[in-house]
Amino acid sequence: MRLLIVEDEKRLALSLAKGLTAEGFAVDVVHDGTEGLHRASEGTYDLVVLDIMLPGLNGYRVCAALRAAGHDVPILMLTAKDGEYDEAEGLDTGADDYLTKPFSYVVLVARVKALLRRRGAAGASPVHVVGELRVDTAARRVLKGEGAGECEVVLTAKEFAVLEQLVTRLGQVVSKGEILEHVWDFAYEGDPNIVEVYVSALRRKLGAGLITTVRGAGYRLEAPR
Template sequence: MRLLIVEDEVRLAVSLARGLTAEGFAVDVTHDGREGLFLAMEGSYDLVMLDVNLPGMNGYRVCAALRQAENDVPILMLTAKDGEYDEAEGLDTGADDYLTKPFSYVVLVARIRALLRRRPRAASPLVRVGDLVVNRSKRRVARAGTVIELSGKEFAVLEQLAVRAGEIVSKAEILEHVWDSAYQGDANIVEVYVSALRRKLGSGAIETVRGAGYRMVLHAA
C-alpha cells in the first residue's frame, strides 16, 4: 500500500518514512502543503498523513480542498496542537483521525492500519485466492494452512497481485504501489520479487503475461 506523508519537520518525516517502509508500505514525502495537495490529487494513495502547520498551505486547507474535490483518501492529521477545538477543526474539515505530537510510533502504525481497514474497498482484511489466505491487517500469508514467511516487499507485491487475482497487473502498477516515487532503479526489480514469491508459493502461482505483466492464477493444491 502507498502512503503520503506531508510533514514540514524533515527529521520526523524521514524517520516515519523509514519506519513505515520497513513495515512494507511505499512512502512518498513532501514538506510543503501545496505540493502535498498536488501529490494527493494526482497520485494513487491509500492514506495521507497530514501535518497542520505547513508552509505554502496549512493542513486544514489541504484536507478541506481534498474533500471538496470528492477525494475520499483516508487522512490522518498529525499536529502539535492538542486543544479540543483544534482536533474538532481537523475532523470537521474532513480528517478521519487526529494524532497529537509527540506520539507513539506503535500507536501511529495501529491508527494507520485501522484507517485502512475502514476503506470500503478493504472491508475485509482477508484476501483468498484458491487455498492461499492473505491477511492484510496482520500482514500474514498462509497456503493450505501453512504459514509462509515473506519480507515486507514480498508481501506488498503479493498483495497487489492477490487483490486483483485473475487480472493482469503491470510492472508499472506494482512499482507505483510498492516502491515510492523516488525510486529510480531498474523496473526489473519486480521480476526479482515475483521469482521469490514463486519459490515460496509454487511455480504455477503467478503467470508472466509477456509484454503486459503478471497474473495470479493460484488454485487449491
C-alpha cells in the first residue's frame, strides 16, 4: 500500500519513511504543503501522514483542499502543538486522526494500520485487476485465471513490492530509481540492475507481456488488449 508523508522536518520524515518501508509500505516523502497537495491530489495513495506546520500551505489548508476536491484518502495529522483547539481544527478540516509530537513510532504505525483497516471496512477495494490477474495489496496476494481455473501466484516479499509499485500506477511509467527508493531503502547503494532481476522474475511468473520496458525511462504494467 502506498503512503505519502508530508513533513518539513527532514530527519523525522526520513526516519518515518524508513520505518514504514520496513513495515511493507511504499512511501513517498515531500517537505512542503504545496507539493504535498499536488502529490496527494494524484489519487494514488492509500493514506497521507500530514504535518500541520508546513512551508507553502499548512496542513489545515492541504487537508481542506483535498476534501473540497472530493478526495477521501485517510489523513493522519501530525503537529508539535498541543491543545484541544488544534485537534478540533484538524478534525474539522477533514483529518481522520491526529498525533501530537513527540510521539511513539509504535503508536504512529498502529494509527496508520487502524486507519487503513477502517478504510477497507468502509468498502475501498485494495484489489487491482489486470487482465486475468487480481492483485490484492491488502492481503498481499496475486491470483491468476478465472473461475475454477484460478490459482495463486506465489511471490517473494520483494517481488510483490515491485509489482505493487507498478500496479498502483497501472499504465504509467515507473522509473528504476522510484522502485529502488520504495522497495529497497533510501540509502541503497548496491547495483541498480537488481530491479531488472525482479522484473524478469515477475515476467516469468505473471506472463511476459504484462510489464513493458520503456527504454531510458523505466517500466509500465499494462492490461493485455
